Amino acid sequence: MRVSAYWGCVIPNVEYAYEMSVREILPRLGVELVDLENVSCCGLPVRSVNAYASLYLSARNLALAEKTGLKDLLVTCNGCHLTLSEAMHFLNHDEKLREKVNSLLREEDLEYTGFIRIWHLIDLLHDKIKEETIQKSMKKPLKNLKLASHPGCHTIRPSRLGRIENDPENPGKMDDLIRLLGATSVDYPEKLDCCGALLLWSHRDVAFTFTGLKIKAVQEQGFDGLVVSCPACHLVFDARQKAAGVTVGSKLNLPVVYYSQLLGTAMGIEEEKLGLHLNRSPVDELLEKMG
Secondary structure, X not given: OEEEEEOOOHHHHOOHHHHHHXXXXXXXXXXXXXXXXXXXOOOHHHOOOOHHHHHHHHHHHHHXXXXXXXXXXXXXXXXXXXXXXXXXXXXXXXXXXXXXXXXXHHHHOOOOOOOOEEEOHHHHHHHHOOHHHHHHHOOOOOOOOEEEEEOOOOOOOOHHHOOOXXXXXXXXXXXXXXXXXXXXXXXXXOOOOOOOHHHOOOOHHHHHHHHHHHHHHHHHOOXXXXXXXXXXXXXXHHHOHHHHHHHHOOOOOOOEEEHHHHHHHHOOOOOHHHOHHHOOOOHHHHHHHHO
């Protein structure tokens, strides 16, 4: 299976452990990644300033993906996934808007037609790759672990865009994938709570309150770690965990990992190749429990 890959801005520049781990696990599952060239930001940061500019940036990236001829596009960032999905929705349902955008895209010998399918890593693994393929790739099942999943806001809402979950109020695909590795994953009351990342640059204390309260809740309910699939969520839960603890007045000490890192560990891939040495939360404690 060949899929084009769009990494966005945060992953290759800040959260590159995510990219490292994805590049390790997918080839072992028969997926060949084709990196897009000359891509830009998805447009999310400018949406509140200029909605059309944001949409155009997304359309341009989608057109670059279409130019590869591949029908499947992997988008690993939740924010990028939302922004590109919204752009695709508007372009597919508004012929005049699509023509306006394409008139500019043609200056770069590009055109958006709408034939591609956008996949997040979680629904690619859950819906596109067979369970037995993942199970056969595993060398050490992750038994005796109780893990909390954090789906993030931007991959489940708004549901009208055909997001990765069939039920945005009860997302379960990441939980299924965690259980597939041999670990336990159960629902908890704070599962759908926001990580707070988007408030980090405008209302830091509010952001860290969201972050800290969620980590505190997961920690107090006896989970061994928190599993995420979004670079912004990982940034605050992992790298900003101590600061969040100060804000909420609690000592936070919870391992936070990407699902791709978790799967890679079950595959027996070396920790450094998965970028686990770059995590700031106490992942060593989780790795010790994995055995």
